[in-house]
Amino acid sequence: MNLSRKNKQSIILLAFVLPSLLFYAVFTIAPAFGGVWYSLTNWNGLNPTYQMVGFSNYIEALGNDPYFIKSIGFTLKYVIVMVVLQNVIALLLAVLVESRRRSKVLFRTIFFMPNMLSLIIGGFMWVFIFTKVLPVIAEKTGWLLLDQSWIGDPSFSFYSIVILSLWGGVGYQMVIYIAALQGVPKSLSEAAAIDGANSVQNFRHVTLPMIYPAVTIGIFLTLSTSFKVFDAVFALTGGGPGRSTQVIAINIVEEAFRFNQRYGYASAKAIILFIIVLLITMVQLWIMKRREVEA
Amino acid sequence: MQNAYSSRKKRGPGNIMVLLILVIAAVFTLFPIYMAVLNSLKTDGEMLNHILALPTSLTFANYSDAYHKIDFLRSFWNTIMITLIGVTGIILFASMAGYKMSRTPGKLSQFFFAFFVLSSLIPFHSIMITLVKISKELHVQGSTYGLGLIYIGLGVALAIFLYHGFVKSIPRDLDEAAVMDGCGELRLFSVIIFPLLLPITATVAILNALWMWNDFLLPLLMLTDSDYYTLLISTNMLFGEYNNDWSAILASLVLTMLPIIVVYLLLQKYILSGIAEGAIKG
Structure with a gap:
C-alpha cells in the first residue's frame, strides 16, 4: 500500500518533469558531455571519421597555441578591470540614485536603458562614437586625448571594450544594489547619524555590511559574465586588429567555425574555459561565505 | 520627520x-x-x-533604405516567433517541473533538482560546438521554430529553479483541499496552482524574453538562411556588408532599438523588479 503510493508519486513527478528533462538533456547536458568527448578526438567537423587522440588537444592548447594563451591573458585583464569598475560604479550610482526623491525613477530608468539593448547594437553605436564622433569633439574642444584610434590601436581598443561593457552592464548591477539598499532599515542609519556618524562612516559601517549579500551576488555575476564576454568584443573590434583583442570566447568560435573547423581542438578549449569559470566560481563563493560568517 | x-x-x-x-x-x-x-x-x-x-x-530616406536592407518586418517577425516559442515553452515546462519537484519529497526529486541546478555552471561557449552538431542531426538547426526549441533546452533549468523556490510560499492546504474534492493532478496544477504562480511567471517571462531577444551568438551559429534572420543577425550582416554606410546602419540600429525601448518605458517598473528578483534568486 505504502510502496504503491510512493510509486504513484514518483510516476506523477516524472510526468511533470519529463518535458523539461527532455529539452534540458538534449540541448544542454548532451552537448556538455559531447564536448568533453570530442575534446579527446581530432574531429574536424567536415570529416565523418575521427580518432581518439587523448589529451593532445589540451596539451597543444595550453602549450603550443600562443594566440589562445594570449586570449586567456587578455580576458583575465578584462575580467579584473570589469569586476572592480562595474561594481564600484554601480554601487556609487545606486547610492546616489537612492538619495534622490523626485528624480529617483528618472535616473534609474536612464541608467538601466542600455541593459535592455544587445551589446551588438550598443557596440555598433559605440563604433560610430569612437570612429566618427570623438575625433570631431576632440577637434572642436582641443581635448586631444579623445582623438585616438579607439578601435584600430590595440592599446586603446582594450579601453573602448571596457567603456562599452560598462555602458551596457552597470545598470543591471545598479538595479541589484538599489534593491539591496531598499532593504536596509532607515532607522539604522538614522541612529548612526544621531550618534554622530558622517555619511561616509554611515555607509562604510552601517549600510555596506547590510548589503554584503548583494555585493557577493554582484561580484559573482560580473566575474562569470566577463569571463564569457563575446558580444562587446565582436561588435567593437571582432578580436582585432589582428588577434590583439581576442577574448577566450572569440578564440573558440574562430577555431571552430571560422578558420580550420577543428571541432575537436576547439572543444578542448571550450572545456578549458569551463574549468576556469568553475574554479573561479568555487573560489569566489568560498571566500565570500567565509567573510560573511566573519562579519 | x-x-x-x-x-x-x-x-x-x-x-x-x-x-x-x-x-x-x-x-x-x-x-x-x-x-x-x-x-x-x-x-x-x-x-x-x-x-x-x-x-x-x-x-527619413535612411529609414526606408535600412528597412529594406535588413528586411525589417521579416526579421522582426522571426525574432518575435523565436522569443514566443522559447518563452512559452519555458513557462509551461518549468512551472510544471518546479511545482511538482517542490511538492514531492524524496531522493528522486532532490536528484532532479540538483541535475537542473548543474546547468548554472555550464557556460554556453563550452557546449555550443556540440550543440550545433546535435541540432543539425535533429533538424532543428536553421529555423525560427528550431531556435525556439533550443532556447527551451538552454533556459528551462534556471526557470525551474525560480519556480521551485516560489512554490514553497504557496500553502499546501490548497493542494490537499483540491485533492479531497476529487481534483486530478493536471487540473489541480493548471486551474489552481498555475494562476497563483503569476508573479514568478512574470519574472521568468521578462528574463527569458530579454535574453532571447538580445541573444546574438546562438542565432549567428544556427541561422544560415536569410529568410530566418533575426533583427540582430540582419543588422550584423548590414554592418559587415556596408561597413561605411553609416546612414543606413544608424537607421537600422534605431529601428532595432525602438520596439524594445518603447516596451521598456511602458513596463519599466515590472522589468526592473523582475531583473532584481531574478538576479538575487538565481
Whole structure:
C-alpha cells in the first residue's frame, strides 16, 4: 500500500518533469558531455571519421597555441578591470540614485536603458562614437586625448571594450544594489547619524555590511559574465586588429567555425574555459561565505 | 520627520555634487543613443560635415533604405516567433517541473533538482560546438521554430529553479483541499496552482524574453538562411556588408532599438523588479 503510493508519486513527478528533462538533456547536458568527448578526438567537423587522440588537444592548447594563451591573458585583464569598475560604479550610482526623491525613477530608468539593448547594437553605436564622433569633439574642444584610434590601436581598443561593457552592464548591477539598499532599515542609519556618524562612516559601517549579500551576488555575476564576454568584443573590434583583442570566447568560435573547423581542438578549449569559470566560481563563493560568517 | 531629515540634507553643497555626478552619468549613458538617432535623420553630406549639430531638415530616406536592407518586418517577425516559442515553452515546462519537484519529497526529486541546478555552471561557449552538431542531426538547426526549441533546452533549468523556490510560499492546504474534492493532478496544477504562480511567471517571462531577444551568438551559429534572420543577425550582416554606410546602419540600429525601448518605458517598473528578483534568486 505504502510502496504503491510512493510509486504513484514518483510516476506523477516524472510526468511533470519529463518535458523539461527532455529539452534540458538534449540541448544542454548532451552537448556538455559531447564536448568533453570530442575534446579527446581530432574531429574536424567536415570529416565523418575521427580518432581518439587523448589529451593532445589540451596539451597543444595550453602549450603550443600562443594566440589562445594570449586570449586567456587578455580576458583575465578584462575580467579584473570589469569586476572592480562595474561594481564600484554601480554601487556609487545606486547610492546616489537612492538619495534622490523626485528624480529617483528618472535616473534609474536612464541608467538601466542600455541593459535592455544587445551589446551588438550598443557596440555598433559605440563604433560610430569612437570612429566618427570623438575625433570631431576632440577637434572642436582641443581635448586631444579623445582623438585616438579607439578601435584600430590595440592599446586603446582594450579601453573602448571596457567603456562599452560598462555602458551596457552597470545598470543591471545598479538595479541589484538599489534593491539591496531598499532593504536596509532607515532607522539604522538614522541612529548612526544621531550618534554622530558622517555619511561616509554611515555607509562604510552601517549600510555596506547590510548589503554584503548583494555585493557577493554582484561580484559573482560580473566575474562569470566577463569571463564569457563575446558580444562587446565582436561588435567593437571582432578580436582585432589582428588577434590583439581576442577574448577566450572569440578564440573558440574562430577555431571552430571560422578558420580550420577543428571541432575537436576547439572543444578542448571550450572545456578549458569551463574549468576556469568553475574554479573561479568555487573560489569566489568560498571566500565570500567565509567573510560573511566573519562579519 | 523623515521628510524634514531628507529635505534638510538636500540643501547642502553635497547635494549639488550628487546631482552633477548623476547628470554626467546620464549624459554619458544617453549620448550614443542620441547620436545614433540624430545622425540617422541627416543626409550623408550633413552627417559628414555637421555630425554634432541638429539636422537642418528631417530625412527619413535612411529609414526606408535600412528597412529594406535588413528586411525589417521579416526579421522582426522571426525574432518575435523565436522569443514566443522559447518563452512559452519555458513557462509551461518549468512551472510544471518546479511545482511538482517542490511538492514531492524524496531522493528522486532532490536528484532532479540538483541535475537542473548543474546547468548554472555550464557556460554556453563550452557546449555550443556540440550543440550545433546535435541540432543539425535533429533538424532543428536553421529555423525560427528550431531556435525556439533550443532556447527551451538552454533556459528551462534556471526557470525551474525560480519556480521551485516560489512554490514553497504557496500553502499546501490548497493542494490537499483540491485533492479531497476529487481534483486530478493536471487540473489541480493548471486551474489552481498555475494562476497563483503569476508573479514568478512574470519574472521568468521578462528574463527569458530579454535574453532571447538580445541573444546574438546562438542565432549567428544556427541561422544560415536569410529568410530566418533575426533583427540582430540582419543588422550584423548590414554592418559587415556596408561597413561605411553609416546612414543606413544608424537607421537600422534605431529601428532595432525602438520596439524594445518603447516596451521598456511602458513596463519599466515590472522589468526592473523582475531583473532584481531574478538576479538575487538565481
